[in-house]
Structures are given as structure tokens and as C-alpha cells.
Amino acid sequence: MQPLIQSAVQDLKFQKQQAVEAYYAKRRALVFFEHYTKAIERALAVLWLELFPASPLCLLATGGFGRGEMYPYSDVDLAIVSSEPLTAQQQEKAEIFVQALWDMQLSPAVKIGSVEELCESVREDITGDTAFLEARFLFGSHVLAEQLLQRMGLQRDTAAFIEAKMVEMQQRHAKSQGSGAVLEPNIKTCPGGLRDIHTMLWLARAQGLDAPLSTLISQGVVTRPEAVMLLNSHKKLAAIRIDLHLAAGRSEDRLIFDLQTQVAENMGWRDDAHRIKSEKLMRVFYRASKTVMQLNGILLPMLRGRVYSQANRIVHRIDDDYYQVGNQLAVYDKKLFFRRPEHLWKAMEILQTRNDIITLAPKTLRNWWAASRKINRAFYADPENRRRFVGFFKHGEGLTHVMRFLNLYGALERYLPAWDKIVGLLQHDLFHIYPVDDHILTVLHNMRRLAMDSRSHELPFASALMHAFEKQHILYLAALFHDIAKGRGGDHSIEGIADARRFAADHFLSEEESDLLAWLVEDHLLMSAVAQKEDIQDPDVINNFCGRVKTQERLNALYLLTVADIRGTNPKLWNSWRAGLLENLFHAAARRFAGESGSRHVITSRRQQGAADQLTRAGTPEKQQQKLWQALGSAYFVRHELREILWHTANLVHQTEQPQVRSRILPESDTLQVMVFMPNQPRLFARLCRIFSHHGLDILAARAFVTEHGYILDTFIVQIPPKHAAADYPNVQSALEAEINNFIHGYDTTAEHTACGIRSRRSRHLPIAPGVHLAAEQDYPGWYTLEIVAVNRPYLLADVAEVLSDQDISLRYAKIATLDERVEDSFVLFSPHLENPKNQLALKQALLAQLSV
Template sequence: MQAIIQTALDNLITQKQQAINDYHAKQRPAVFFARYGRALRQTLSLLWQHQFADSSLCLLATGGFGRGEIYPYSDLDLAIVSEQTLTEDEQDAISHFIQTLWDIHLVPALKAGSIDELCESAAEDITGDTAFLEARFLAGNEALAERFLHKINLQRDTASFIEAKWVEMEQRHAKSQGSAAVLEPNIKTSPGGLRDIHTMFWIAKAQGLDTFLSLSSSDDILTHTEVTMLLDSYKQLAAIRINLHLAAGRQEDRLIFDLQSQVAENMGWQEGEQRIKSEKLMRVFYRASKTVTQLNGILLPMLRGRVYSLLRQFVGLIDDHYYQIDNQIAVYDKQLFTREPEHLFKILEVIQTHNDIDTIAPQTLRAWWAATFKIDQDFYNNPTNRQRFIGFFKHGEGLTHLMRFLNLYGVLERYLPAWKNIVGLLQHDLFHIYPVDDHILTVLRNARRLAMDAHSHELPFASALMHGFERQYIIYLATVFHDIAKGRGGNHAIEGIGDARRFAADHFLDKEESEMLCWLVEDHLLMSSVAQKEDIQNPDVISHFCERVKTQERLTALYLLTVADIRGTNPKLWNSWKAGLFETLFHAASHRLAGGKDNRHAMISRRQQAATDQLNHAGTPEKQQKQLWRMLGSAYIVRHELRDILWHTANLIHHTDQPQVRCRLLDSDGDALQVMVFMPNAPRLFARLCRIFNHHNMDILAARAFVTDHDYILDTFTVQMPPQHTPGDYLDIQSALEAEINNFVHGYDTTENHATLRPVPNSRRSRHLPIAPVIRLTSDQDNPDWYTLEIVAVDRPYLLADIAEIFSAQDISLRYAKISTLGERAEDGFVIFSTALANPKKQLALKQALFEQLTV
């Protein structure tokens, strides 16, 4: 047997290397899959003949192997099927077979069991069911394989399968932050990646459409041109993934920085005059993934619409050109967009003003997309088109979705030529995680969230400012133009002024609006730079800052743009401490702009007086206060903000010669902790204190070191709580940290080792003029298990109570509700928490239960 294994290994190595050599030379994914797949089948057949010669079992290729898409270091998806429950001898033989596969350097992912057991497993597991959808016979009892595949395919409920794969895709996209445009994308699972292509064809195959060509010949699901685009994108993505595996020498699906250059070089790209080879590679990926996403928007809804829906269909008239199908908008005449190009924006205007419509029907989308390729200067010069485009920003609702849609289908770069240069443009600065176009749209999304009641709990102060800001559309436009000039060379903030000014003049903004927009573009980095790089406790810094800002309105707009921009750069860069930093600068500048005249002396007096008032209120003797101020000195007051001074002095007043440690949470969420350490000065204290924080897995966000006149240190740290802990653990974490630092300051140094639902009839009006119910469930990209649920429906008595009953029945926690009733129309928003909704079937069950209530 050992000789057989060695022979199998030698043959497999030889044939695999030949396939790899041929691939390096010609870069043909389909040929590699065929040659490597054939080598694997021969090897498995040889091993099966020697280990299961007298067996009645059968061996199947499933998943990627069954699909004929096996990458150099992918798992080997297999299934062994028996007629009845496996005997002990059969189980031992299968274990030996698996070990043999490991011995020849394969990575088997194998399911084994009887027909009934495997069918039952697939019924409960959508991933397993999908793998068997692509199963192929390899060896053994072929009649058994046919019976099994017939039974498992017969039991599959096509409608449920499609809905589950749809939800699965949405969840996968949410985990990728809704975009493939990250600097280290996953070729397989990112939006627009290979898994999206697989999803299209799983859904098609479940309906009996097995090949690319069948999609173009069955009911015009895809045109031949679209099939060609899809095949080209698939080849590009597959080629990148093969090269990625070969460059890594292992299964690796993320285009990590370490491998990008090697993959690009293997694919034939070299350094150019302006772009490095990795950037060329990434732009190819972005273009391919963008095409997949574009076609996804057409193909998946068409395939979904071919199967009986689990929910009843709503059809309604909108006007002479448009009608509504459920939550989609459709056009009567597919030539409308070519004949009257103004409708390219008109249809989006209709969507934005109809809360029960959120997308374009696939056939209409195909016609709309084809017509957008003719957007030119004449289209831009049309005042109607300009009015509609600026109207998107002034209306605000659904703006982020609309702009992402226009970017996805290439309209932004045709309407705004400057946009073309930033599509897929990488930012090699170690803190941006998005290409420029996706970063801009993420900043826009952040700004919009500040204006939405459902998200006001995230950043209450910024949300309050946004709600009181009259011209929100100026901030939205500033997010679009603040980085639009990147990649041109020179200062992008200065270069972008011209783009913003031309846009403002062309889109009917008045002089004041134009000036504010241009100033925000020019100085969009000002607040970030001042807050993070300068001492904002210094009155001179605040004075110079206000000289640039000039007005309270500009200050508010700049603050809101800065918050949105930083949160859109990299979510990990934003925390409660940084939020407090910008708030401090905002308040100081606001005070100054309102007429406050702080100089250094006045600032010292004001802060010291506030602390003195607090101490007097507590009944502290004047003698002790004077002793404290002598010990601290005026430099201390200059270097610390007022709230820290009040905290320090309250704790130090009676213990100016005794070591002490104090900790406090900086916010109610317990996101950041502030630590004060007061002790006799000694060598390496600061470094050893930092070790303690590191030992507790805390990031130091800020630190102020100060030495008193009597040679004590007064160090203040702001630290981030450990990410793997929950807010409920924070008090325990705080106590443990405080205990260790207390031991440290007292000489013990360890750092070196260191309901019932009831139907209620709708009103006559709602029965005659119904609206299509809308149920939108979206996961929070930054907070797993948190979801936003939006519902639009006919209002009726007990509607909210019935919805809450559904939450309770499905063990969903309601954390926020915004209820809006417009006549007989309810538009309600909820923030909910549930660990169960990670399961696609649970999401489908929730939507079905809600739909039943909304259509009573």
C-alpha cells in the first residue's frame, strides 16, 4: 500500500507541476483547472480502487472540485455515500482514506454518511446543500451516486434556496463593509468577487440552467455581450486567485500587501512611470469586481423573479412612464432612456422620493445602464439634468445608496469627468483602507448618518449639530469634492477648489454657498491637523485656528466634515477619545468665535478659578489649596484641560505626598479609560507604566507626563479598552488595572515579567390605495449582531405592538425606535440586537412574519 501511495504522490506532484508551469507560461485558468482536476481525479480513482475495491460505497466531488474549479492549494471537497448507515469497518476505511489524502499533501474536506443522513444534513445546512448542487461522480457505485443526487436535488425547495443564498450574499457583503474596494480584498468573498459569480450560477443551476450560454438563451436573462463581460471578469478573478495561491505557496485568498507585487509580476505587470505594478493589479481587480457587481444587479433579480416568490407581489402605477413591482421601479418603454436622456436622472429622482421603492427592475436597469454610456457634455449642459443632480443632495434621503449606484454603473465618472481619475485609485499612506472613490462615498455615508434619527445614538453631539445645520447639502457636496483631486500631483485640497467652484456655478449654488463649499474643500484637513498635531490647550493655537475658520457656521460644517472623513478613512481610527478631542477643539473655537478673549494668562486664571471653586465648594482649607498650586505650578494648568484639572485636584488635594492611582471611564459606553498616576519620580516609570497597559491588552491613545516641583510624576493616560471584551466587563477590567498599578506605585513591580397577534382590518382607503410593504434589514458594519430595520406599510391600530410581539417571539432585542405616521402610512425605523439573525433562515423567518402582519 505504501508503494501505491508513493506512486500516487509522485504522479500527482508531476502532473500538478506541469499544470503550474503551463499556467505560468500562458496564464489560462480554464486549462489549469482542467489539467489539475484531471490529475486529482486519476489519483483519487487509483486510491479508491485499492482501498474500496469490494465496497458498495461511492465517491463524489462536491463544491469547487465538483464545479471543476480547483485552485492550487484549495481544500478538496468530497463526499462518500452509502446506502445505509456506515458500518464500523466502513468508517475505519474512510478514516484511512482521509489519512492517505493527507499523506499525499491534499487537504480533504469530506462528508460521509448514508443517503438519508446526507440529505437530512443538507436540508439543515445551506452550505452543504450548495456543495451537493455541484456534485459529480468520481468512483465506486455509480448507481448509488445517481440515486443520491436525484433524491437530494428533488428535496431542494428552489424558492427557499434562492432566498437563503440571497441573504447569505448580503451577510457576506456586510462583513466586507459593503464593498470590494478595500486595499487587501478577498478575491473569493469580497463583493464582486468569485463567490458572487458562484452565487449567480448556484441560483441558476437550482432552476436547471447549467451553463453560461443557457443564461443568454433562456428568456434573455443575460445578453451575449453581458455573458462575455461576465466570463472575462471571471477569468481575471480566477487568474488572480491562482497566482495568489502560487505566490503564497498555500491557500490564500486575500490580496495582502506582502503578495501583491509578486502576483502582479507573475501576471506580467512591471513598474511604470506613474503606477507601481501592484496598483495595476488592483485596478484590474476593481474593474473585474465592479463588472460582476453590475451584472449581479441584473442577473440575480431576474433569476429570483423566475421562481414563485414566498411573498405576494405588489404592482402599482406611478405615472405615464413608470410603474412599481413590489419595491422595484420599472419603465413601460425600454427605449425611453435613449429617446429622452433626461429620464436617466428622472428615474432616480422618483426612487428618492418614494420610500417604498429602493431599486430598479432588472430589465429596466439593463436599458438604463446601456443608455448611460451616451452621457456627454450635452447631457451635462442640460439645466434639467443639473437641477436633478443637485436635487439629489438637497433631498438627502437615500443619497448614499444613490451615489454608490451611480459610481457602480459608471455614471459619476461620465457626469463629473474629474471622478474618473479616482475610481479604484489606491492611497498608499498606511491609514486609508479604501481607494479614493470608495473613501469619498464612505465619508458621504457617515455624514448622512449624522442627519438620521436612527443613528443619533452613535455620535449624539455631532448628530445634534447636523440636525441644526440648515444647509446640510453643502456638507454632502464637500464630502464628494474634498478628495476628488487626488492622484493629480500637488496639493489635492488646492486642486479640488477649481472642481468645486465649477460645479457650484453649473448647479445653481449662490455665491455664499459656493464660497463655503470651496473653503471646506480647501481646509478639510484643518481641524484634524490642529486637533491631533497641535496643543489645543494653548490659546494661541485656538486663535490661529479661528482666524482660518472665521464663522460659527463654517466651524460647524468643518467639524461635521472632519468627523465623517476620519470615520471614513478607517473605522479603527475613530474612538471616544478622538471624538472628545475634536469636541474640545470645537467648543474652544466656538467660545472664541462668540467673543471670548482668552490669552494665556486669562486661560490660566479661568481654569485655576474653576478648580478653586470646586475645592471651596467641598470645604477644602485655603492653606492646602495654596500648597497644591505651588506644587503644580502654572505650567501644569497650561498643559492640562479643565476637566482633567478638576479631576486631578479633587484627588490630590489631601495627599500631595502620597502615591495614588485613579481610573475613570471617559464615556458611558466604556470605550476609553483615563488613568492618573501620582508617585515619586524614578527612572523608567513611564515605560513601565506603558508595559502594564500592554499587559492588559490596552492601546494607549494619549498620554501626558508631568513632574511636579517636589519631583512627583503626575501622568495621565487615555487607553482603549481591550477589543475582545464587552462593556459588561469594563468595571472588572478597570479594577484589575487599578490594582496592578497600585501595587506598582507602592513598590511591587512585576512589569519585567511581565404575545398574541390579532388581525385588524385596514381602512377602506388603504384597501383601495395600497402601498407596497417595505422591509429592509441591514447589519451594522461596525457592530456585529446589531441591525437596522426599516418598515414602510399601511398604518393600522396595534401595528407597532404586533411588530414588537414578533421581536419578542424571535428573541430580538429592540434598542431604539423612531415611529413616523404620515396619514395612513407608517414609516418606522428600529435598531435591534440579535445573535440569531446571523442565520439566513432566521432573517427570512423574521421578514415573513413581518410581511404577514404588514399585509393583514
């Protein structure tokens, strides 16, 4: 037996290698399945004839093997069937058979039993029942095989089977909605994946319909164009899965970051000036899965509807063209959309305005989709179509549902050709997690939620602004157009202006509406950039921001778009601290528009007076206050906001020469504000950053300030990691304060705190190029702004601070923007010797060396 197995192993290995080489040569997935399936059958034939010659048993291929869809490392699904329970001798031989398959480096999944036993085993097991639905006779008693499959067919409740598979699909899709699933999709189980194609075929088989697409066409289940689209999508997804298995050297169905680049390269993709190869691969995947989802929406309801009686349908006439059946919209004339194309939008209009209708009936959807593929310039030029399209945005309710529908079925990219370039376009920038089209529709969804009374509790301030905004349709259109120019190679904010203005002119928007829409597209990143990268306590920053925004209406619109955009980029990006930054910037700008002076002197005087008033009410002598003002210096009131000043001064007024640390948990947040006051020393900022990193705290913002009497007053905002529950926050706070207290009193442990984390797979395999930009501040000699972009990692800020210390540069302010696994940090530096270009070059080189670690 052993020589036989060895011979079979060698033959199978050779046949598999030939199938792989043929696949690499021509990339024909279906041919690979055929070759590899036959190679496995040859090996099984050798074993079966050796162990079960002239046996009354039979061997069936089930599951994917029965379907003939064998990937390089797929399980081999089999069933050994007997008429009666197996004898001891038969059981022993079956065990030898299975072990031999393992020895052949296959992964057997074998069911063994009598007809009665196997029928009973799948009676309540939908997965097992599905596997036998695709059973295929291999060897042994053909009569016994027919008997088993006939018995299983008779016991299968077709309606229950279909409902179970639909529920199974819904549950599978629900599990695939996390951010990781979007970035690293499971090509087999994700929405629009291979399992969805299989589900369509299973529903057909369960009803006695032959699964080959040619047969389904002849039986009227699938149209020829639908069959072609389904087959092409299946080939693309199958090819990616084959390459995925081969790249991994194992059964791997997730397009994980570790393998995306290798799979893309193996499939012939190459980097270019605009897109890296893995992004090109993912775009092919997303477009193929989108087609499967389109067909799912038509074929699954149609297949499901075949097993239910039509007698109990509730039908209501809507008008001469439409009627309602249940919660679906149907047309009397199936050629309506071809004869009168304006009804493509009319049907969407009904869908949007009727709460009791949620989708199109399957046959209506099939004809709507077929007709929508003929949307062209003439359709776009029709004024009635334009009015209806912009009417979707003016109506508001149901807008997200309509836009997602139009995107799914390709109508949006045909009506707006610019949309076609962003469908399935994924950006590997370490913080976007959705393809651009999905991101835009998520932003649109977020904007709609702000207008809904039932959602006003989520973001009360933003919702109140939205309810008071008169031109809500412009905000919805801004969401639609803000990233529409992504992927063209230029600045998408600038290139999108032309798209927005063209749309506004074509869709009867007023000049005022057009200007607002174009400005929002152009400056949609402005508020986010200022809030996260600049010192919004500085009056000059607010003045410059207001100079760009110009009006309160624009400020309101920009704030709402920014909130919706950040929340639609990556769930990890939105937190109470970032929300507070945006709100603080909004209020500061609103005060300017309301007439408050923007004078630096007036604002700093007001801040100092506010602190003096608080200290006076607390009974602090004026002499003590003056001592504090002298220690802090006038620059202190420029760099700090009033709430921060009140907190600092209350703690410092009686201890202007004593080291101390104070912290507080910010209200309704997972962030700590930490103040450190101590005599200035070299590398203090870097050593403090190491302490925070040692405690697993992310630094969101940091302000380094040196007082007139040579003390540092450093203020940090740090985020507590999600692993801690809110009840643990006081313990985290106490542990942090204890270590910093030891540090400021001379017990330095920071030398032990070195980089100890491992970058995520995403940042290791899809890194971004680090960037360093240094610019002198106008009118302030010796002051510089430093901006860095890099992959986030443990101790990054500490290492940057070490570089600055090594070059005798004073760090005065750090604004940390952590965007998931990407950082975009801004620093204010003081260093007169940076006037020398050689020193600037040395700084940039040293920083790049650290950012590339």
C-alpha cells in the same frame, strides 16, 4: 497496489507542475483549470480501473471538481454511487480508494452510497444538493449516474432551492462586513466573490438552463456584454485565487496581509512612486468584485423571477414613462434611457423621492445600466441633468442609497471622471480600512444620519448642529469631494479644490456656497489634526485655529464633516475620548467667535481664579492656596484646562510635597484619567509609560509638567482594552493605582516591563515608513515641537521617552494619536542644546532607530 499509487502520485505531481508552469507563463486561469482537472481525472482513472474493474458502481465528480474549476489545493469532490447499499467488499474498496487519494496528496471529499441513500442525504442539505447540481460522470455505470441525477432533479423543489441559495448568499455577505474582511477579503465568499458567480449559475441550472454563458446568452438569460463582463471578472478573481493557493502552498482563500505582497509580485505588479504592489492587486480585486455585484443585481432577480407566477404582481402607473411593480420601478419603453438619456437621472429621482420603491425592476435595471455606460460630456453638459444631480443632494432623503447605486453601476465615475481614479483604491496606511470610494460614501452616510430625527440619539450634539445648519447639501457635497483627489500623488486636500469649484460652477451653486465647499475640501483635516496633535488648552493654539476657520458657520460645518469622516475611516478610531477632544476644540473656538478674549493672560487668570473659587468654597485657607500656586507656577495654567485644574488642585492643595497617584474613570467612556505627582527623577516619564503598557492600556494623551519646586505632575489619558467589560473598569483602575503607588514610593518594577507584544500581520507585512519632524517654537527659545509617525507597538511611547532622557531633553507634553495600527504623536520638548544642528540630527537618528524596531 502500492507501486500503482506511487506511479500515479508521480504522474499527478508532474502533470500539476506542468499546469502551474503553463499558468505562470501565460496567466490563463481557465487553461489551468482544464489541465489540472484532466491530470486529476487521469489519476482517478488508474485507481478506479484497479479497484473497480467492470463494477456496477459509478464515480461522479461533484462541486468544484464537477464544474471543472479546480484550484491548486482545492478539495476533490466525488461521489461513489451504487444501485443498492454497498456490500462489505465494495465498502472496503471504497475506503482503499479514498485513502489512496489522501496518499496522492489530494484532499478528497467523497460521498458514498446508493441512489436512495444519496437522494435522502441531500433532501435537507442545501450544500450537498448544490454539489450534485454540478455533478459530472467520470467512470463506471453511465446508466446509474443518469438515474441518480434524474432522481435528484425530480425531488428538488426549484423555488425552495433558489430561496435557500438567496438566503445563504445574504448570510455569507453579512459575515463579510467586518473591517478585517474588507482588508483581507475572502476571494471565494465575500460580496462579489467567486461564490456569487457560482450562485448565478446554480440558479440557472436548478431551472434546467445549461450553465455555459454561450447557452445562457442564446436563451436570453444573459446579454452578450453581460456575459463578457462576467467572464472577465471570473478570470481575474480565479487568477488571484490560483496565485493565492500557490503562494500559500495550501488551500487559502483569504487575501491575508502575509500573502498580498507575494501574490501581487507573482502576478507582475511592482511598486511605484504612488502605489505599492499590494494596493494595485487589491484594486484589481475590488473592481472585479464590483462588476460581479453589478451583475448580481440584474441576473439574480431575473433568474428568481422565472420561477414565480406573474399573475399576482401589484402594478401602479406613475406617469406615461414609469410604473411601479411591487416595490420596484419599471419603464414601459425599454429603450427609454437610450432615446432620452435625461431619464437616467429621472429614474434616480423617482427612486429617491418614493419611499415605497427601493430598486429598479431587473429588465429596467439592465437597460438603465446599459444606457448609463454611454454617459459622456454631452450628458454632463445638459443643464437639466446637472440640476437633477445636484438635486439629489438638496433633497437629502435617500441620498446614500442613490449614490451607492450610482457608484455600484459605474454611473458616478462616468458623470464625474475624477471619481474613476478612486474606485477600488485601497490605502495601506494602517488606519484606513475601506477603498476610497467606499470610504467617501460611508462618510456621506454618516452625514445623512446626523440629519435624521430617528438617529439623533446617537450623537445628540452633532445632530443638533446638523438640524440647525441651513446648507446641508453643501455638507453632503463636501463629504463627496473631500477625498476625491486621493491617488494622484499630490496633496489631495489641495488638488480637490479645483474639482469642487468646477462642480459648484457647473451645478448652479452660489459663490458663497462654492467658497464654503472649496474650503471644507481644502481644510477637512484641520480640526482632526489640531484636536489630536496640538495642545488645545494653549490659547495660542485656539487663536491660530480660529484664524484658519474664520466664522461660526465654517466651524459648525467643519466639526460635522470631521465627525463623519473619522467615523467613516475605521470603526476603531471613533471613541468617547476622540469625540470629547473634537467637542472641546469646538466649544473653545465657539467662545472666541462669541467674543471671549483670546489673551493668554486673561485665560490663565480665569483658570486660576476658577480653581481658587472652588478651594475657597471647600474651606481651604488662602495661605494654603498661595503655597500651591507658588509650587505650580504660572505656566501650569497655560498647559491645563479648567476641569483638569480643578481635579488636580483639589487633590494637591494639602499635599504639595507628598507623592501621590489619583485616577478617575471618565464619564460614559472606556478611558481613565491618571495623575502622578512625585519628586522629579531621570526617566520617570518613560517608566510610567512602561507601567501603563504592562497593564495593556493604550496611552491616548499625556502631559508631562515640572512644578516650580521640582516635582512632576504628569497626567495621562489611557484607554482600557475592549477585552474588559465596563464592570471590570474599577478592578483595572485599582490594579493600576496599586502598581503606580508602589513605584512612587520607591518600589520600582519597571525594569521588568520590556517590550513583549507582537505586531499585527498587517503592520508586519504592510509597514509604513517612520517619520520624525522637529521644529523650534517661535518666540519660545529652547522649546521644540516633535512629531513622529510610526507603526504602533507595545512600549513605543516609553521607548521614545527613553531616547529623550538619554539626550537630556525634557518632555513637557505628549499628544498621542493612535489611529488603529498607526501612531501620529506630537511632543512639546524643552532643550536649549537642540539649537546645535548636530544634536538635532543625533536625536532624529536615535528616534528613527526606535521607530523602526
